[in-house]
Amino acid sequence: MSRNDLLCLNRIIKPQIPLEDFLKLAADLGAKYVEVRNDLAGKGVLDGLSEAALQKAFNDTHTAVLTINALYPFEDARVLNQNIEKLIGLIAEANRAKCPHIVLCPLNDANDKRGSAQRADELVTALDAYAPLFTEAKMIGLIEPLGFEICSLRTKKAALEGIARCKHPAAYKLLHDTFHHYLSDEAEFFPTQTAVVHVSGLAGGKTKSATTDEDRVLVTEGDIMDNRGQIAALLKGGCMAPISYEPFSSQVRGLPLSKLKNQLQKSIDFLFA
Numbered sequence: 001m002s003r004n005d006l007l008c009l010n011r012i013i014k015p016q017i018p019l020e021d022f023l024k025l026a027a028d029l030g031a032k033y034v035e036v037r038n039d040l041a042g043k044g045v046l047d048g049l050s051e052a053a054l055q056k057a058f059n060d061t062h063t064a065v066l067t068i069n070a071l072y073p074f075e076d077a078r079v080l081n082q083n084i085e086k087l088i089g090l091i092a093e094a095n096r097a098k099c100p101h102i103v104l105c106p107l108n109d110a111n112d113k114r115g116s117a118q119r120a121d122e123l124v125t126a127l128d129a130y131a132p133l134f135t136e137a138k139m140i141g142l143i144e145p146l147g148f149e150i151c152s153l154r155t156k157k158a159a160l161e162g163i164a165r166c167k168h169p170a171a172y173k174l175l176h177d178t179f180h181h182y183l184s185d186e187a188e189f190f191p192t193q194t195a196v197v198h199v200s201g202l203a204g205g206k207t208k209s210a211t212t213d214e215d216r217v218l219v220t221e222g223d224i225m226d227n228r229g230q231i232a233a234l235l236k237g238g239c240m241a242p243i244s245y246e247p248f249s250s251q252v253r254g255l256p257l258s259k260l261k262n263q264l265q266k267s268i269d270f271l272f273a
Helices: 019-028 051-061 077-096 116-137 156-165 178-186 226-236 257-271
Strands: 007-010 033-037 062-072 102-103 140-143 172-177 194-199 243-245
Touching: 007 019, 019 033, 019 051, 019 257, 033 116, 062 077, 116 140, 116 156, 116 172, 140 156, 140 194, 140 243, 156 172, 156 178, 172 178, 178 194, 178 226, 194 226, 226 257, 243 257
Parallel strands: 007 033, 007 243, 033 062, 062 102, 102 140, 140 172, 172 194, 194 243
Antiparallel strands: none
8 A cells, every 4th residue: 555545644733723724734745644633722633624525525635534632541441421421422423524533541640549440440441431422423433542641551462362351342443542552561562452543653762651642743763662663664564554643743734834744745755664
């Protein structure tokens, strides 16, 4: 597959511009897909666009929505009923955009006092609760383990164990994030179970425990996470998942659009070289 068939941009790159402009940015860079978000202040998942405006934007740019980020904290039993209602709303938005995936992010809270067994059981309970909704909508839930030390679900292996225990495992796949793979110290890859890959770059100078989303920049030669090696390992193992740029740094978001486009193009050329 060509890189244009794989390339995706997450809206966190430039959330302040209208969705139509973001789709154009993606198209200009050769990206076929975008990821939209439900955590952008003052914006709806799809900017409140009408059906006609939404379809025109997709048709004009020949782009498609790959995921909605995200249902959080998806496996916390204390908010399971609220999460079911949230998921119903996210699926409705996904249907408007013909989006096939919703990302599921686990609780990332230092005050989480649950033990490992309780966390594992609540993960399965949540997956059992959401699966009928995904199945009816013909969608897939993407579990994205977060590598932070305080996160309740840090590894893809633990996510797969939960999927294997739930009643409807076909409703779920993995999201491999190169940043969280690096932070978690997980060595194993799961190429055939991975449906989407998130990439971002990281410069040296901080310990893993001190590293935050703000440190996530574009992938360059200075990247210490070996994004290219991670992608190569996934592809070698048979992974055909789209690869989505998700740099959270305010330094990236704050770049003028023309400069951002230029730096993104250089980063894409480096990653796919």
